[in-house]
Structure formats: C-alpha cells, structure tokens
Amino acid sequence: MSTVAELQKKVKELEAQLAAVQGNAGPVRQKIDVMSSEVVDSNPYSRLMALKRMGIVNNYEKIREMSVAVVGVGGVGSVTAEMLTRCGIGKLILFDYDKVELANMNRLFFQPHQAGLSKVDAAAATLQNINPDVAIDAYNYNITTVDNFQKFCDTIRTGSLTGGPVDIVLSCVDNFEARMAINTACNELNQKWFESGVSENAVSGHIQFIVPGETACFACAPPLVVASKIDEKTLKREGVCAASLPTTMGIVAGFLVQNTLKYLLEFGTVSHYLGYSALTDFFPTMGLKPNPQCDDRFCRARQTEYKARPVVELATEVTEDLTPVHADNEWGISLVDENIPEEEDTSNLKLVDGVQVAYSVPVDSSTPESSTGGAVAASELSLEELMQQMKSM
Amino acid sequence: MVDESTKKTLSSIPLLQTKAGPRDKELWVNRLKEEYQALIKYVQNNKAADNDWFRLESDKTGTKWFGKCWYVHNLLKYEFDLEFDIPVTYPTTAPELALPGLDGKTAKMYRGGKICLTDHFKPLWARNVPRFGIAHAMALGLGPWLAVEIPELIERGVITYQEKSEEAK
Ligand SMILES: [Zn+2]
Numbered sequence: 001m002s003t004v005a006e007l008q009k010k011v012k013e014l015e016a017q018l019a020a021v022q023g024n025a026g027p028v029r030q031k032i033d034v035m036s037s038e039v040v041d042s043n044p045y046s047r048l049m050a051l052k053r054m055g056i057v058n059n060y061e062k063i064r065e066m067s068v069a070v071v072g073v074g075g076v077g078s079v080t081a082e083m084l085t086r087c088g089i090g091k092l093i094l095f096d097y098d099k100v101e102l103a104n105m106n107r108l109f110f111q112p113h114q115a116g117l118s119k120v121d122a123a124a125a126t127l128q129n130i131n132p133d134v135a136i137d138a139y140n141y142n143i144t145t146v147d148n149f150q151k152f153c154d155t156i157r158t159g160s161l162t163g164g165p166v167d168i169v170l171s172c173v174d175n176f177e178a179r180m181a182i183n184t185a186c187n188e189l190n191q192k193w194f195e196s197g198v199s200e201n202a203v204s205g206h207i208q209f210i211v212p213g214e215t216a217c218f219a220c221a222p223p224l225v226v227a228s229k230i231d232e233k234t235l236k237r238e239g240v241c242a243a244s245l246p247t248t249m250g251i252v253a254g255f256l257v258q259n260t261l262k263y264l265l266e267f268g269t270v271s272h273y274l275g276y277s278a279l280t281d282f283f284p285t286m287g288l289k290p291n292p293q294c295d296d297r298f299c300r301a302r303q304t305e306y307k308a309r310p311v312v313e314l315a316t317e318v319t320e321d322l323t324p325v326h327a328d329n330e331w332g333i334s335l336v337d338e339n340i341p342e343e344e345d346t347s348n349l350k351l352v353d354g355v356q357v358a359y360s361v362p363v364d365s366s367t368p369e370s371s372t373g374g375a376v377a378a379s380e381l382s383l384e385e386l387m388q389q390m391k392s393m
Numbered sequence: 394m395v396d397e398s399t400k401k402t403l404s405s406i407p408l409l410q411t412k413a414g415p416r417d418k419e420l421w422v423n424r425l426k427e428e429y430q431a432l433i434k435y436v437q438n439n440k441a442a443d444n445d446w447f448r449l450e451s452d453k454t455g456t457k458w459f460g461k462c463w464y465v466h467n468l469l470k471y472e473f474d475l476e477f478d479i480p481v482t483y484p485t486t487a488p489e490l491a492l493p494g495l496d497g498k499t500a501k502m503y504r505g506g507k508i509c510l511t512d513h514f515k516p517l518w519a520r521n522v523p524r525f526g527i528a529h530a531m532a533l534g535l536g537p538w539l540a541v542e543i544p545e546l547i548e549r550g551v552i553t554y555q556e557k558s559e560e561a562k
Contacts, residue, residue, distance in 0.1 A: 098504055144480040146415045146456050175503070176515065177489060180482040219485070222519060240500045241509035295485060295522075359516030373407040375524075376430045383422055383455075386429035391450055393436050 012140075019117045019125040031132045035061040035088060044131070045088055057267045064133070066264050067091040067160040069169045071143065071182055073119045074098070075249035076196055076256070077172030078109035083257040084134075085127040091135040092127065093159050093166065094120045095152065097142040107246050135161065144181045153185050168260055169193035172253075174242075176223065183218035186210065187298035192263075196256045198249055200242040203278040204228045205252040206355075207259060207271070208288070213302025215272050216288035219295050221349055222357040226275035226284065248278055275355050286352040395513050395533065402532045406435045412523035414483045415456045424484070425455040428526045435528040446539075447475065447531060455479065458488070458527070462535060464543045469554045471543060475535070484523045487514070487530050498551045501542055508538045 002010075029044070037049035051057040068089055070081050073096040081092055096119040100110045114122040120138035128136055137159065143152040159166045169191055171182045179195060186193045190212050198205040204226040210217055255274055262268040275284040290303050351357070379386065395403070409427040413420035432449060439445045449460035456479045463472040473495065477488045489507045496506035503509060514534055518525055525533075546552045 142478075144482065145478045146454070146481055149416075149481040175489075177480045177482060177486040180486045181480065184482055222516075241503060359519060361519050373405045373434065375410055376407040376427045376434075379426050379430055381426075383426050383429070386426055386433070387450065390429055390433055390436075393433065393440075393448065 015117060016121045016125075016138075019114070019121040020128075028129060029132065035064060048087060057265050060265065062265060063088050063261075064090045065161060066168075067093065067166040068260065068264075069093040069095065069156055069159060069166045071095045071169065071171050072173035072178065073123045074104070074172065074174060075107035075244055075246070076198060076253045077170070078107070078119070078123055079250055079253035080170055080172055080196075080257055081123055081127055082109055082130065083253065084260070085131045087257075087261065088131065089134055091137070091159075091161050091166075093137045093139070093155060094123055095139045095141070095143060096120050096123075097140055106244060108250055143185075144177050149181060149185070152181075153189060156185060156191055157189055165189065165191060167264060170256060170260060171195045172256070174198075179218050183210070184296065184298070187212050187217055187219075187296050187302060190302060194256055194260060196252055198244065198252055199225065199228065201228065202243040202245040202248050204276060205248050205255075205278075206273065206275045207252065207255045208273045209259065209263070209270055212299065213290065213304075213306035216290045216349070217294060217296060217299045219299060220288075220291035222359050222361055224273070224275075224351070224355055225358045226277050226282075227354050227356060228277055228279060245278075248276070251276060251278075273352075273355070277354065282354055284352045284354045286350070286355065288349065291349075395517065396537075399533060399537055402438075402536070403529060405438050406528045406532060407431045408521075408524040409484075409526040410523070412484065414481060414485075415454065415479050416481055421455065424523075424526075425451075428455070428528070431526050431528040435532065446536070449475070449527070449531075462492075462539065464539045466544055466547055471547070471552060471554065484526065487518045487525075487534070488527060490530060490535050495546070495552070499542055499546060501538070508535060510534050511537065 035045045036043055039046045049060055052060045066089055068084055070077050073094050098119050100114045100117050100119055100122050102115050104110055118140045120140050124136045124138040141148045143149055157165050171179055173179055192211050195208040195218055206226055259270050263270045271285050272287045294300055411420055411424040411427055413424040415421055447462035449458055451458045459476045461472055462475045463470050473492045475492055477490050479488055480486055491506040493506040501509040
C-alpha cells in the first residue's frame with residue numbers, strides 16, 4: 001500500500017515526464033561540450049561567440065560556468081529563462097508554485113497544451129529541448145512560507161555548478177511579499193540580485209540591481225514607480241486586479257537579461273535602476289544609495305561592511321548616473337507633492353525625474369494612526385489559552 | 394482614502410507592539426499572543442455591533458491560519474472558507490488573505506483565491522508596521538472586499554445560496 005507521500009512523489013514524476021514528452025515532439029540536438037566560434041549552420045553558439053571576435057565581450061564562453069536563479073516563471077521570468085537558455089548559460093534554477101493557465105496565453109513562452117502543468121516543469125522541459133547544454137533545476141514551491149524560505153536560501157547558497165552560491169538571483173515575481181522574501185534572503189546571504197517588475201496597469205516597468213550594502217535594497221525605500229502620466233484618479237480598477245501585455249513584459253525581460261549578461265560577462269555598464277514608461281517611451285536610469293536606517297538589519301550590517309572595505313574604483317561609478325535624464329523636468333513631478341509629506345526622508349534616495357515612491361512612510365513611526373482601541377496589554381493568558389478563547393467564541 | 398466606517402472599525406482594534414515574524418522564535422510567540430488578543434477584541438466588537446462576520450484559528454506555529462467568513466445579502470447568509478500563511482517577512486508585509494472557494498470566479502483575485510486589495514491597503518499597512526496585525530488586515534482588506542464583490546458575484550449568479558448542510562458546524 002502506497003503512502004500519500006509516495007503517491008504525491010509519483011504524481012510529480014509523472015507530471016515532469018508529461019511536461020518533457022509534450023515539449024519534446026521533434027528532433028533533439030546533441031549536447032555540445034565546448035562553445036565553438038566556428039560559423040557553420042549547425043553551431044548554435046556561432047553568433048554569440050562572434051561577440052568575442054568583435055571585441056564586445058572578452059570571454060563569452062565563461063557563460064557556461066555561470067549559474068542563475070530565476071524566481072517566478074511568469075510573463076517576465078519565463079522569457080528571461082528562455083533568453084539565458086539560448087545564450088548558453090551554465091545552470092538555471094527555476095522557482096514558482098503556479099500552474100500554466102489559458103489565461104496566461106497573452107504572454108510569451110508557454111503554450112496552450114501546457115495548461116495545467118506546473119510552470120517550472122513545463123518551462124524546464126521546453127528550455128531543455130531548446131538547449132540541452134544548460135543544467136536546469138526546477139522547484140515548485142512558494143518561497144514566502146517559513147519552511148520553503150529556508151529551502152530557498154539553502155538552494156541559493158549552494159546551487160551553483162560548483163556547489164557554491166549562484167552568480168545572480170533574478171526576481172521575476174509579481175507581488176510585494178515575494179520580493180521582500182527575496183530581499184531578506186539576499187541581504188542575509190550577501191547575494192547580488194536583480195529586482196524586476198511590471199506595473200499592474202501593464203504600461204510601465206523597471207529593473208533594479210541590488211548589491212547588499214552597496215546599493216539600495218528593496219526594503220530601503222517604499223516601492224519605486226515610474227510615472228505613467230496616467231492620472232491615478234482616472235485609473236479604473238473596478239472588476240480587475242491587474243492587466244498585462246506581452247510587449248511590456250518582453251521589454252522588461254530584455255532589460256533584465258541584458259544587464260545580467262553585462263554583469264556576468266563584465267562588459268558595458270550595469271544599470272542600478274532602469275525604468276520604462278510605455279506611453280511616452282521614457283527610460284529613466286539612476287544610481288540608488290542604501291538607506292542607513294533601512295528596516296532590514298542585514299542591509300544595515302552589509303552597509304557597515306561595505307563602508308569598512310577599502311574604496312575601489314567601481315564604487316565611485318555609482319554617483320555618475322544621478323544626472324537627471326530630463327533636466328527640464330517635463331514630468332512636472334517634484335518629490336514634495338501631495339502624496340509625499342515633507343517629513344518623508346527621501347533625501348538619501350535622490351530619485352531621478354519620472355520615478356517616485358509608491359507611497360510614503362513617516363520617519364517617526366512611533367505615532368500610530370489614530371486609535372481608540374489602544375494597544376494590546378501584556379496578557380496574563382498563555383498562547384494556548386488565547387487560542388482556546390478565540391476558538392470558543 | 395479609506396471610508397469612514399472602515400476607519401472607525403480599524404481604530405477600535407487594539408494596536409500590536411512586538412515587531413516579530415515567524416522566524417523570530419520567542420518574540421514570535423509574544424507577537425502571536427498580541428495577534429490573538431487583537432482578534433478576540435475585534436470579534437467581540439463585531440458581536441456587540443451585531444456584525445459578527447468571521448472566525449479564524451491557526452496551527453500551533455501560528456503560521457497557517459484558516460477559518461470562515463460570511464456575508465449577509467438580502468437576509469441570506471453566504472459563507473466562505475478563508476485561509477492564509479504568515480509570510481517570512483511578516484509583519485513588514487501583510488498576510489495574503491485567500492478565499493480558495495472563489496478562485497477563478499472573479500477577476501478581483503490572484504492565483505489561489507488571494508483577494509485583490511485596494512490601492513489604500515499597502516500604504517496604510519506600511520505606515521503601521523508593526524502596529525497592524527491580522528485583525529487589521531481583515532478589517533481593512535477582507536471586509537471591504539466582501540462588501541463590494543459578494544453582492545456582485547450573487548447578482549451575476551456566480552455564487553448561489555446554499556442551505557447549511559449537516560457537515561457544516
Ligand atoms: Zn536596505
């Protein structure tokens with residue numbers, strides 16, 4: 001007699017097999033041990049290795065040693081994973097807990113016949129078929145719960161091809177909770193990562209490079225939004241949570257992978273923040289310094305470590321990006337407007353025009369919202385007794 | 394901003410004090426006690442106002458919560474299962490309240506039946522970390538959501554009234 005756990009394991013295996021079968025309809029190419037720059041129609045890497053010949057990238061084949069974790073395999077994450085796969089990345093680690101749905105078909109990558117499969121299994125099968133040289137690990141769980149968070153941290157810490165930390169984590173999730181969980185993990189592990197996002201109205205997006213202690217972390221400030229030039233009061237939210245466009249998601253995924261490649265292969269300049277407003281084709285960029293009063297204690301610890309390190313040339317580059325892209329401030333947005341009370345400490349943020357915080361948080365958090373309910377007094381009762389009291393109501 | 398009655402409800406729920414998440418071991422136990430105290434007070438307030446609308450309980454660790462909420466429309470009581478996990482980043486991030494029974498029935502939900510919150514929720518929550526707890530999330534998030542969505546779902550015929558069956562307590 002099989003146990004539930006055994007049956008669940010069996011179902012998982014069969015689902016992975018089904019995903020593999022559905023993805024592998026046609027002929028499969030053989031694995032390639034060494035990237036060749038030979039230009040023949042059978043070499044999938046010839047055009048990438050040409051980057052080396054042209055002097056854009058010094059050591060393209062180094063990409064085969066690189067490991068990247070992609071958290072969230074939805075509209076942005078799946079395209080991100082496909083781009084990295086086609087670029088010949090060494091290892092991909094995919095995290096998601098969602099299933100493919102027909103409602104996802106306005107986005108790229110997934111196909112209708114994959115509906116019902118877990119996103120990570122379906123993606124792994126397709127990607128493996130596109131490029132069998134990439135090592136792919138797939139994890140089907142929600143990283144924000146206590147147990148899974150620990151597994152997530154362990155995987156980031158030991159998931160590289162050599163058993164060490166991954167080279168970069170890419171956040172392609174669609175919610176604040178998961179971003180905060182990734183932020184917490186990466187601050188604790190001192191792990192560099194990129195945050196990415198598309199607004200719920202589908203017409204703006206951004207990427208942000210986070211080097212713990214050196215650049216602002218996701219908890220250093222309220223979420224940043226690219227001004228979409230839409231009056232929030234006219235934005236109709238009745239009847240829907242979020243809209244999405246394959247275009248915006250594809251563009252953000254492109255920005256994300258482009259900057260990931262620049263970081264991994266050491267060419268060009270990696271943007272610390274790059275925004276995108278679809279309605280006006282506006283692309284603000286800026287550097288972002290960490291907040292010394294950040295809520296995340298590991299962020300503050302990393303900042304102290306970073307300050308203690310001898311200054312290297314790289315560190316001074318950050319301030320260069322602060323020049324506003326549009327010096328004439330055509331957005332008409334200043335940091336002190338009705339949404340942002342003056343007590344707000346955004347001085348350290350130095351936001352570029354066209355980018356603003358989604359909301360403000362008072363610096364002095366000791367003054368609560370008016371409450372007649374008072375504060376909870378220390379209870380004489382034990383937790384068990386309180387649980388029982390609640391249950392018997 | 395938030396409507397007056399929600400504001401009033403919100404302000405009558407005791408504020409919490411301990412900033413601790415489920416990874417904080419002993420401090421988390423303190424936080425959990427505060428959560429239960431605030432919830433008990435909130436349910437008492439609701440009963441006193443003849444507006445008793447939910448029950449919640451958690452597992453021993455206080456990270457998995459489940460219960461029921463109900464909504465009265467045209468004198469008929471509609472009841473829904475309610476569940477959520479406490480995320481590792483709690484209380485910096487609010488719990489994502491879910492009504493799994495309504496998953497796929499309304500566009501005002503994310504996967505798994507997580508309810509779509511208004512634009513007011515996150516700023517208000519962020520300004521009140523760590524003073525807001527589960528009771529506040531219920532009052533500010535789920536209460537207004539039910540009031541807007543349930544009548545609409547009933548009118549569209551997506552949910553229909555069901556007599557209480559034997560298995561229901
Ligand atoms: Zn920070």
